[in-house]
Amino acid sequence: CAKMPKPSQDNDRDLTFCRILLAELEDHHDAWPFLNPVNIKTVPGYRKVIKKPMDFSTIREKLCSCQYQNLEMFIIDVNLVFDNCEKFNEDNSEIGRAGHNMRKFFERRWTELLKSN
Numbered sequence: 682c683a684k685m686p687k688p689s690q691d692n693d694r695d696l697t698f699c700r701i702l703l704a705e706l707e708d709h710h711d712a713w714p715f716l717n718p719v720n721i722k723t724v725p726g727y728r729k730v731i732k733k734p735m736d737f738s739t740i741r742e743k744l745c746s747c748q749y750q751n752l753e754m755f756i757i758d759v760n761l762v763f764d765n766c767e768k769f770n771e772d773n774s775e776i777g778r779a780g781h782n783m784r785k786f787f788e789r790r791w792t793e794l795l796k797s798n
């Protein structure tokens with residue numbers, strides 16, 4: 682049938698979930714490497730290696746300026762943070778471990794939230 686606009690309550694639910702999930706990511710003990718964009722002037726190689734930088738403050742800005750169509754687009758950006766981290770950091774490093782911890786936390790929380798529906 683013709684593409685129908687998503688009922689607004691679904692959009693409202695998605696937006697609420699993004700706000701909850703992002704707040705919990707920002708408050709997590711291991712969030713410190715991901716709170717702001719990696720400084721490509723002080724981190725050698727980052728600019729060349731990581732094609733699409735992403736961080737929680739950028740996700741916060743996008744969320745607050747309605748740049749996420751739905752929950753899926755938000756999850757894609759959060760996963761980009763963790764995929765970039767895995768690409769650039771050894772698993773057995775401070776930042777590498779923080780990335781794995783944060784990804785595990787995020788996976789668990791969004792599945793819990795979606796099951797609550």
Ligand SMILES: Cn1cc(C(=O)NCCN2CCCC2)ccc1=O
Nearest residue numbers: 713714715719724765766769770776
């Ligand atoms: C995600 N990620 C982060 C960094 C990084 O150095 N972040 C700065 C962390 N500092 C904490 C207090 C001031 C800044 C390097 C590589 C990387 O993949």
